[in-house]
Amino acid sequence: MGKSKSFADKMSKANQDNTRHCAQCGESVTTVKMITSEKVEDTGAWKFRQNFVGICKCNEKDIIG
Numbered sequence: 001m002g003k004s005k006s007f008a009d010k011m012s013k014a015n016q017d018n019t020r021h022c023a024q025c026g027e028s029v030t031t032v033k034m035i036t037s038e039k040v041e042d043t044g045a046w047k048f049r050q051n052f053v054g055i056c057k058c059n060e061k062d063i064i065g
């Protein structure tokens with residue numbers, strides 16, 4: 001009953017959303033969720049932040065190492 005169709009629609013939409021191309025290197029950009037930690041000077045506690053970062057050839061070495 002249109003279940004497979006909507007699934008296919010979702011897939012194609014997700015693919016489109018995930019396919020961005022870098023203006024600098026022309027490679028496709030992969031978006032990943034990065035969790036960074038930083039120490040709060042005042043309390044000495046660690047704070048965690050979630051960031052969505054686009055990775056391509058330009059910065060993959062910096063981010064992935």
Ligand SMILES: [Zn+2]
Binds near residue numbers: 022023024056
């Ligand atoms: Zn790039």
